[in-house]
Amino acid sequence: MYETEIKILEIDRKKLEKKLSSLGAKKIFDDEIHALYYDNADCFIRRQRGTFRLRREGRISVLTFKAHIDNSAAKVREETEVTVLDFDAMRSILKSVGFSPWLEMKKHRTTYELPGFHFEFDRYTGEFGFIPEFLEIEGPDVEAIYESAAALGFSKEDCRPWDALQVAEYYSASDKK
16 A cells, blocks of 8 residues: 655644635544664665654554655655554564664554545654644645645645654754744
């Protein structure tokens, strides 16, 4: 499965939630997310620009591998996921086969859904709590995502093809904090 998404910074959440509701979007998730990003000792996954992540999403745990796909307009990844029953047991298994976490991120996420799209409000906590809440739009392709962003009042220029670390870097390097 391919994942295509963008991020929109500097949002007015209340206004966007009203707009999403008026478009018929349904809230499908509102909970905490705890993510651990893994690699082996030689950093093979990161050198390949991949992502190997164990994440607790509310009461569900998911192990994910994402392969990087070059695209300057959106963050595009070939994504393979599996639900795991026990977050801590999976952590132990990953450690025992030579993987260790190189990054830990926690956030509160609220997700709205329209057919083919997810609209996710992310607010990081802990070490990354300096990042203001932003909107992530995931959809079937870049043009459809641009159209959904436009329906919410945003331009293509507002759509960032960034991952979470790029968002953190943007706010770390600017006076936006």
